[in-house]
Amino acid sequence: MKTIGLIGGMSWESSLLYYQIINQRVKEKLGGYHSAKCLMYSVDFHEIKTLQDQGKWEEATRIMIDSAQRLQAGGSDFIVICTNTMHKMAKEVAESVTIPLVHIADATAAEIVKCGIRKVALLGTAFTMEQDFYKGRLTDKFGLEVLVPGDAARKIIHDIIYQELCLGIVKESSKASYIAIIQDLVQEGAEAVILGCTEIGLLLSAKDCSIPVFDTTRIHAEYAVDFALRDE
Known part of the structure; x- marks a missing residue:
């Protein structure tokens, strides 16, 4: 080992x-x-x-x-x-x-590709959702199409991560906000969602979503x- x-x-x-x-x-x-x-x-x-x-x-x-x-x-x-x-x-x-x-992106993308999924939603910190170091790797190396939420939704996701989850605070209202954002991305064609922050798994699990969930931590x-x- x-x-x-x-x-x-x-x-x-x-x-x-x-x-x-x-x-x-x-x-x-x-x-x-x-x-x-x-x-x-x-x-x-x-x-x-x-x-x-x-x-x-x-x-x-x-x-x-x-x-x-x-x-x-x-x-x-x-x-x-x-x-x-x-x-x-x-x-x-x-x-x-x-x-x-x-x-982490390689391990996650390999699982997504294995499932035959090509269009994924990405939730994470503003840095992860907005900058190219993560999205670009998913696209360039694995051919995935990556959807991210709009400006207001990205701020909600980012703030919940830093102001709640990183401090061990888990709120049902925040879960509801995340689920609503994911549903909007489903309407845009997302076939699955990447929990692209290692704290999001504290808040959401596969049973909370209508599409497959890829928890990067696990x-x-x-x-x-x-x-x-x-x-x-």
């Missing part, structure tokens, strides 16, 4: 899910008393969020690179960034180490285990 290196803390609420899902997957695969070999370097999300808000992505990138290098030095065999938004600097992080980086964490066990 390879050792999984996790860059966590963005937020710790979703990093907790990563640890839980990874160990559940190992138990499912190997049985008995097996658990995952993993290291987590957890950053202070206050620092990251401040840099995001100020648009200081170069400084945020340095923190992510330092985190990856610490995990490699600690014996990790590959890197998992436990957040969608911070894959904005995935290329720089990958180039800073000599071990692989397992990209997909990424389970893919990491499969990667760790690939040559076993």
Whole structure:
């Protein structure tokens, strides 16, 4: 079993899910008393969020690179960034180490393509929904057509993530808002929805939606285990 290196803390609420899902997957695969070999370097999300808000992505990138290098030095065999938004600097992080980086968008898109789906809605932070580092990868590498909500809906999604979910606050009213936004995207032709923020799974599940749901947290964490066990 390879050792999984996790860059966590963005937020710790979703990093907790990563640890839980990874160990559940190992138990499912190997049985008995097996658990995952993993290291987590957890950053202070206050620092990251401040840099995001100020648009200081170069400084945020340095923190992510330092985190990856610490995990490699600690014996990790590959890197998992436990957040969608911070894959904005995935290329720089990958180039800073000599071990692989397992990209969350690649793991998610592979599952979508496997299901024969081509037109997907994307929910996430404003950075993920509006910038090209994520949508572009889904389109260019996997041929997916990506729909995002309009301006007002994007603000609602973003604010709920940062003002509620990252703080462990889950509200039925916020769930209802997300469901309504998804239904609007279904009307635009969305065949499925990507929960493109690792906290959204705290709020929504497949049973809440009329179309297939791809929860990036679960997909990424389970893919990491499969990667760790690939040559076993």
